[in-house]
Every structure is written in C-alpha cells, then in structure tokens.
Amino acid sequence: MYRPDFPATPFRLGLYPVVDSVEWIERLLDAGVRTIQLRIKDKTDDAVEADVIAAIALGKRYAARLFINDYWRLAIKHQAYGVHLGQEDLQTTDLAAIRQAGLRLGVSTHDDMEIDVALAVRPSYIALGHVFPTQTKQMPSAPQGLQQLAAHVKRLGDYPTVAIGGISLARAPAVLETGVGSVAVVSAITQAEDWRKATAQLLALAGVGDE
Numbered sequence: 116m117y118r119p120d121f122p123a124t125p126f127r128l129g130l131y132p133v134v135d136s137v138e139w140i141e142r143l144l145d146a147g148v149r150t151i152q153l154r155i156k157d158k159t160d161d162a163v164e165a166d167v168i169a170a171i172a173l174g175k176r177y178a179a180r181l182f183i184n185d186y187w188r189l190a191i192k193h194q195a196y197g198v199h200l201g202q203e204d205l206q207t208t209d210l211a212a213i214r215q216a217g218l219r220l221g222v223s224t225h226d227d228m229e230i231d232v233a234l235a236v237r238p239s240y241i242a243l244g245h246v247f248p249t250q251t252k253q254m255p256s257a258p259q260g261l262q263q264l265a266a267h268v269k270r271l272g273d274y275p276t277v278a279i280g281g282i283s284l285a286r287a288p289a290v291l292e293t294g295v296g297s298v299a300v301v302s303a304i305t306q307a308e309d310w311r312k313a314t315a316q317l318l319a320l321a322g323v324g325d326e
C-alpha cells in the first residue's frame with residue numbers, strides 16, 4: 116500500500132473551506148475551522164505575496180492547517196502548513212523543494228488514472244472531485260457522484276482523502292458516509308445566506324479534523 120512521502124496530515128482533516136481572501140480566512144478560523152485553503156486564481160506571485168503572508172500568519176495564530184493553492188514558491192518561502200496542487204501543476208513544480216521544506220502536499224484528482232498519478236507522487240492527501248455539479252469552477256470532466264467517490268475512498272484505504280465539488284449542507288452527510296476524511300467546500304459557505312450558521316452546521320457534521 117502507498118504511504119505519503121510528504122509530511123503527514125491526519126486522515127480526518129474535517130471541514131475544509133477553500134476561500135479567495137484573507138478576510139474569509141480570518142472569519143472562518145475565528146468561527147472554529149481548523150483546515151482551510153487560500154485559493155486566489157491567476158495573479159502573479161508579487162500580487163498575492165502579502166495575502167499569502169497574512170494567511171499563513173493567521174493559520175499559525177489559530178494553530179490551523181493552512182494550505183496555499185498554486186503559489187508553491189510563496190508557500191515555501193513563508194512556511195505554510197501545506198500546498199495544494201492540480202494534476203497539471205505536478206509537471207511544473209519542484210516537488211522535492213516542497214518536501215524538503217517540510218510542507219504538506221495535497222493533489223487534485225478526478226478519476227482512477229489521476230489517482231494513479233497522484234499516488235506516484237505520494238502526497239499528504241488526495242482530493243477527489245468533483246463529486247457533484249459545481250458552479251464555482253468550470254470542470255472538463257463529469258461529476259463523479261457518490262458511488263465513484265466511495266469506490267475511490269475504498270481503493271485508497273487509510274490514505275488521507277478530501278472530497279470536493281458541489282458539496283452542500285444537505286449533501287455532506289452522504290459524502291461523509293463514504294468514509295472520506297474531509298469535505299472541502301466553497302459556495303456552501305461563501306454563498307450561504309448566513310455563513311456563520313452554515314459553517315457551524317458543516318463543522319457539526321464534518322468536525323474540525325484530528326490532531
């Protein structure tokens with residue numbers, strides 16, 4: 116069986132909001148979230164560096180697991196807890212530098228072949244998406260659905276996993292029933308009528324993750 120070749124995360128990362136600003140990071144950490152990602156798209160490193168520094172500082176202040184999406188050089192430079200990368204990023208990233216710097220690595224996957232690629236990298240966790248249709252990101256593939264998610268979770272055994280894509284409060288219980296270690300959400304929190312209530316309800320279902 117495969118084991119991570121990057122620093123470990125707990126199997127259960129719990130509720131994992133993916134957000135695009137330092138303001139959201141601070142709000143959600145203050146609301147009790149302990150696994151979170153800063154996902155700012157299509158900017159230069161220079162343009163996002165101040166936000167990356169601020170997000171990492173907040174992650175440390177709240178003893179949270181703060182992942183930086185895409186900007187792996189900045190994540191290393193400022194010592195984030197971890198980095199999240201997509202499949203296409205794997206070809207252009209210095210993975211050894213991330214490992215040597217002691218950062219955790221999460222990798223996106225969307226089917227069995229992408230899981231093979233991810234397992235070859237032996238990241239800290241494997242993200243499984245998109246489970247349901249999503250309005251947040253244009254996806255080239257079809258939603259995998261709960262059955263396929265459950266099959267992936269079973270295949271991966273005790274490898275840490277994160278489900279993402281179209282996960283709402285109503286759908287979260289069925290997602291968690293697959294045995295996946297974490298649910299990552301964007302719109303279920305950021306587009307909620309009452310984000311505090313939505314976060315509290317999702318935390319009650321998915322938890323804050325294990326130590």
Ligand SMILES: Cc1ncc(COP(=O)(O)OP(=O)(O)O)c(N)n1
Pocket residue numbers: 131133152154184185199200201202204221222223242243244252277279299
């Ligand atoms: C937890 C988690 N899972 C998947 C993704 C998607 O990452 P990626 O494929 O790199 O796509 P972008 O988010 O960069 O558009 C994620 N960010 N987080």
Ligand SMILES: Cc1nc(C(=O)O)sc1CCOP(=O)(O)O
Pocket residue numbers: 133223224243244245246248249250251252279280281282299300301302303
């Ligand atoms: C950023 C992202 N990555 C996905 C993947 O499948 O890799 S799905 C997704 C968007 C998730 O947003 P929401 O919770 O609003 O559906």
Ligand SMILES: [Mg+2]
Pocket residue numbers: 184185199200201204
């Ligand atoms: Mg990415």
